[in-house]
Amino acid sequence: MALTPAHLSQNRHPHPVVWSNFRLEYAVLTAHWINRGQRALVCQSQIGGSQLFKSLLGRVHERLIFNRRVAVLVKRSGALVPSGSSMLDVGTGDGQIAKMIAAEQQGTSVRGIDIMLRVKTHIPVELFDGLVIPVGDKGVDVVTFVDVLHHTDDPGVLIAEAARACKDCVIIKDHLSETALDRFTLRLMDWVGNAPHGVVLPYNYGSRADWDRWFAKAGLRIETFQTDIPLYGFPLNLIFGRKLHFVARLRPVA
Template sequence: MSVMAIEKKILNAAHDRAVFQRRIRVLSEHIGAMLGADGTVLDLGCGDGSLAKAVMDRKPGLTFRGIDVFIRPRTAIPVEVFDGKTIPAASGSFDWVTIVDVLHHTDNPGHLVAEAARVARKGVVIKDHLRDGFLAHSTLRFMDWVGNRGHDVRLPYNYLSKAEWDAIFDQVGLKARAWRENLSLYPFPANLLFDRGLHFVASLR
């Protein structure tokens, strides 16, 4: 095993202990609250499917499928590879589409939001970041590197302000039905640096 591979393994293990499991638990509550009791969900950029599985554990009436640009060795839900641009599904194929911490990894988030709106019959649920406030971009960049460098995820650090998100939603024709920013993803005292209005979950119709 190379030195780089060992470094990635250590980084992933540390992130899993400190952040990942709490993140899955907290986000599954927020995401689940914005979805109906039953129906089909496409998880765009699903990773290993852990979050989708946690939501289904809370709401057994939901059925998730995932798509991602590459498929992890082990996934908790069925996952299909896609090109990162066009969702391989007909219009209105799913009740909902979820996009969790994916759009800031793309160069054109508005295009993927439009694709999600095309595929979803009932709505789109997005969790992402807000580049507003003191040292927001630097803090988000650090968090992104720690959480994703060990998985070889592309890191363009394309964070948007609230005004830029609103512009994308308006252009696509989506309206926010629910919006939450105080997500409590991190325990005290880490929340003072890593929560502080840097995250949102939105339900859009």
């Protein structure tokens, strides 16, 4: 039988129910993917906003706090390094602060170790596992830690390693946490200073009793323990000072 225009019109959609279901499923799928796209855009917007905030936070921190902090740390820590020493900085990052500390004393050589290697460093830096310092017993004159140990799970492990590796002394800059307020303040400082750089933050702060125990267990005696460190100007020092920071020089007992 020949198909007339009428037949073609009648047979364009031979199964109306199937065609109706197809259009419904198509509409549902289209709505689903549009919704996913909108959620992806919102997610990207949130991530972008978070990154922008952290970047801005980092710039503000550098302008108001970081530069003064570095200057004070370099002077205080550098004054404790014996001249002509070989110095190993643990958790050195790009090594800029370690280089500046070493420059405070004539004839001091410096290298660093870290669990991650930066593309650009200011001193020679070697990778290590975060637990064992890759130096023989008494293989270096001075071992330094600058705001590193509270980023570890157990500061006592690396303190003992530093005691083994050093010939002369161990120099530590870190924090004291005695109260809940101290801990809250230190966590805030740590987050502001390190979150923009993606640093792991275990917030493992020790009290003076904790530090004394770690030092004694490692066979180190305290030669200098300073808490009057003017890292912040007024009025920030009233909140973020309060003897929350210390610089110490320790020597092996034997």
